[in-house]
Amino acid sequence: MTTAAAPIRAKQRPGDRVFSKSAVFAGSMILVTLAAVATFLIVQSIPAFVADGEDASILDTNFWAYVGPLVFGTIWAAALALLIALPISIGIALFISHYAPRRLASALGYVVDLLAAVPSVVFGLWGIGVLAPAVQPLYSWLVDNLGWFPLFAGPVSGTGRTILTAALVLAVMIIPIITAISREVFLQTPVLHEEAALALGATRWEMIRTAVLPFGRPGIISAAVLGLGRALGETMAVAMVLSATGAITFELLTSVNPSTIAANIALSFPEAYGINVNVLIATGLILFIVTFAVNAIARWIVARRAEFSGAN
Amino acid sequence: MTTTITPPETRGPAAAPVSNSLTAGKLPNGAPWMVLGASLLVSAGLFGVIALSGAEFNWVGTFVVAAIIYVATITLLSRIVEGGRRSTDRFVTALVTGAFLLAMIPLISLSITVVTFGLNRFDVEFFTYSMRNVTGEGGGALHAIIGTVLMTGTAALISIPIGLMTSIYLVEYGRGRLARGITFLVDVMTGIPSIVAGLFAYALFAIFWGPGTRTGIAGAVALAVLMIPVVVRSSEEMLRLVPVELREAAYALGVPKWLTIVKVVLPTSIAGITTGIMLSIARVIGETAPLLIAAGFTNSVNYDMTEGRMQSLPVFVYTQYANQGNPPEAYLDRAWAAALTLILIVMVLNLVARLVARFFAPKYGR
Numbered sequence: 001m002t003t004a005a006a007p008i009r010a011k012q013r014p015g016d017r018v019f020s021k022s023a024v025f026a027g028s029m030i031l032v033t034l035a036a037v038a039t040f041l042i043v044q045s046i047p048a049f050v051a052d053g054e055d056a057s058i059l060d061t062n063f064w065a066y067v068g069p070l071v072f073g074t075i076w077a078a079a080l081a082l083l084i085a086l087p088i089s090i091g092i093a094l095f096i097s098h099y100a101p102r103r104l105a106s107a108l109g110y111v112v113d114l115l116a117a118v119p120s121v122v123f124g125l126w127g128i129g130v131l132a133p134a135v136q137p138l139y140s141w142l143v144d145n146l147g148w149f150p151l152f153a154g155p156v157s158g159t160g161r162t163i164l165t166a167a168l169v170l171a172v173m174i175i176p177i178i179t180a181i182s183r184e185v186f187l188q189t190p191v192l193h194e195e196a197a198l199a200l201g202a203t204r205w206e207m208i209r210t211a212v213l214p215f216g217r218p219g220i221i222s223a224a225v226l227g228l229g230r231a232l233g234e235t236m237a238v239a240m241v242l243s244a245t246g247a248i249t250f251e252l253l254t255s256v257n258p259s260t261i262a263a264n265i266a267l268s269f270p271e272a273y274g275i276n277v278n279v280l281i282a283t284g285l286i287l288f289i290v291t292f293a294v295n296a297i298a299r300w301i302v303a304r305r306a307e308f309s310g311a312n
Numbered sequence: 313m314t315t316t317i318t319p320p321e322t323r324g325p326a327a328a329p330v331s332n333s334l335t336a337g338k339l340p341n342g343a344p345w346m347v348l349g350a351s352l353l354v355s356a357g358l359f360g361v362i363a364l365s366g367a368e369f370n371w372v373g374t375f376v377v378a379a380i381i382y383v384a385t386i387t388l389l390s391r392i393v394e395g396g397r398r399s400t401d402r403f404v405t406a407l408v409t410g411a412f413l414l415a416m417i418p419l420i421s422l423s424i425t426v427v428t429f430g431l432n433r434f435d436v437e438f439f440t441y442s443m444r445n446v447t448g449e450g451g452g453a454l455h456a457i458i459g460t461v462l463m464t465g466t467a468a469l470i471s472i473p474i475g476l477m478t479s480i481y482l483v484e485y486g487r488g489r490l491a492r493g494i495t496f497l498v499d500v501m502t503g504i505p506s507i508v509a510g511l512f513a514y515a516l517f518a519i520f521w522g523p524g525t526r527t528g529i530a531g532a533v534a535l536a537v538l539m540i541p542v543v544v545r546s547s548e549e550m551l552r553l554v555p556v557e558l559r560e561a562a563y564a565l566g567v568p569k570w571l572t573i574v575k576v577v578l579p580t581s582i583a584g585i586t587t588g589i590m591l592s593i594a595r596v597i598g599e600t601a602p603l604l605i606a607a608g609f610t611n612s613v614n615y616d617m618t619e620g621r622m623q624s625l626p627v628f629v630y631t632q633y634a635n636q637g638n639p640p641e642a643y644l645d646r647a648w649a650a651a652l653t654l655i656l657i658v659m660v661l662n663l664v665a666r667l668v669a670r671f672f673a674p675k676y677g678r
Binding site: 013015016018019020022023024025026027028029030031033034036037040041043044087088089090091092094095096099100108110111112114115117118119120121122123124125126128129130131134172175179203204205206208226229232233234235236239240262265266269270273277280281284285287288291292294295296299 | 397398400401404405408409410412414415418421422426477482485486490496499501502503505507508509511512516523524540569570574594597600604608626629633634647648655658662666
């Protein structure tokens with residue numbers, strides 16, 4: 001009785017081994033897929049970085065001069081969309097979580113989620129067919145009366161297919177995402193905090209300002225950044241709605257508009273050949289890096305406050 | 313105790329001598345609705361007068377002006393009667409409700425537009441003919457529907473086993489660095505722009521079949537890249553909801569781990585997993601950009617995933633719009649009809665997924 005009994009080892013059954021191995025295999029497939037995405041994009045992009053106007057017909061001078069306006073357009077359109085969508089989304093999330101009658105709240109949330117289910121190409125059709133003609137008179141009015149404001153400088157676009165319209169469509173598309181995440185965070189506010197504020201005589205808005213919003217701030221920020229990531233990568237709606245010329249300009253209402261990376265790929269790829277294909281893939285790589293960075297920031301904000309990890 | 317506080321005789325603005333600070337200075341309960349009705353009337357009257365001069369009655373303008381009048385009036389009234397703090401509260405309430413109603417405008421406008429334009433060509437021919445040798449009117453989306461079913465089905469065949477097994481790994485087996493790495497990478501994958509997935513699939517298959525080839529299988533791979541993280545995320549959440557006691561009970565009876573997963577964990581969470589998978593299919597079925605890049609577009613029916621271009625419903629919408637022939641109305645009508653079909657498919661998938669979640673959820677009650 002000097003040596004301790006060896007710990008009982010679980011019997012290794014073939015079924016167990018097969019099952020756990022295949023689970024590990026499936027998990028590794030994720031690693032392999034992402035590595036493959038990165039590798040293929042980088043390998044295919046290398047010829048583009050050194051190409052000039054003689055190698056690829058869509059380049060004027062070099063790759064960086066080509067991608068510059070596209071990067072600007074991508075960020076500008078996404079930032080405008082976020083600027084429009086964020087206040088509205090927070091309003092909707094507050095309405096569903098704190099203002100709407102309890103019985104209606106989940107149904108209303110479902111209605112907002114319906115917006116997320118609409119395919120982007122349908123948003124594109126709607127943007128051209130309905131939204132652009134509807135906002136064009138408003139744009140004319142803005143240019144005529146507020147033309148001194150640099151963003152609203154003329155001449156006004158006759159079709160309404162400007163960067164602002166594209167940003168409006170993008171905003172409609174990211175509202176459901178931002179709303180869903182902020183709503184979840186608002187609902188997690190400790191009820192005791194809310195009741196304490198109300199018991200001290202706060203009105204509903206004061207309760208929201210002092211209890212709900214400070215608690216939900218990291219959630220709102222990460223929701224906004226995730227929405228920004230979605231807006232950066234959105235393709236078809238922008239490709240269809242925006243009538244792009246490729247200029248770098250901040251003017252919102254003219255017919256001279258910067259294009260976005262994703263929309264440019266979708267429009268140019270079907271006819272591309274030779275090095276042009278590599279150039280377009282390289283712009284895709286840059287889009288991938290930008291969205292990756294934006295999403296990483298969002299995850300980092302979420303991870304800093306672990307209690308919001310369930311929010312996404 | 314002879315002095316008692318006399319309650320104000322009348323409520324509302326007319327209550328002159330304020331004696332009870334708790335009940336004094338409060339708008340009657342129905343005030344917001346009355347103000348809303350009044351502002352709608354005023355606004356409608358305003359635009360009605362304009363309409364009398366020959367212009368069309370402006371519905372959007374009516375509601376916008378009514379909303380502005382309402383917000384201004386209720387804030388002002390409340391400030392006079394109830395004071396600054398309550399006035400701010402009413403102001404914010406109006407804004408928050410307005411934000412919700414504002415978001416409903418695109419949804420309603422979009423539904424009405426898609427249904428009215430889509431019904432023009434929502435007929436039998438649309439679902440039984442392809443666009444082969446069709447110029448102008450006639451033709452249909454049969455080839456696109458076949459392509460969508462084939463490519464989405466293949467993508468689901470690829471991503472459901474991988475996604476489900478990955479989530480099982482993460483919940484049941486995953487410990488340490490690999491599990492953390494996979495969780496992180498699934499997050500990264502969720503954020504891949506759809507067009508980048510299309511470029512990846514194109515570049516991957518360009519190696520096998522040479523540059524410039526576009527096939528159905530490439531489109532399916534692009535969709536699978538987008539679908540896998542959604543499946544992993546939703547299944548993982550569902551598997552984590554299974555109570556640990558169920559697993560422990562199975563282990564205590566001597567059931568092997570893999571049988572516990574197959575016979576206890578999966579059946580308990582199958583409703584949630586089905587819902588997640590259907591929602592992920594609904595998400596990728598409307599993807600246009602990756603299919604445009606990887607599978608291309610065509611006018612003919614193609615059943616062969618590995619050979620030749622393949623049309624799909626969203627790309628059909630886009631090409632009908634982008635390459636309009638003569639007469640353009642025929643092309644636009646087909647685009648709207650395909651958009652209506654697509655939205656109906658997505659809605660049905662969403663609805664069925666939610667019904668599955670509701671009716672097949674495990675009963676935890678004792």
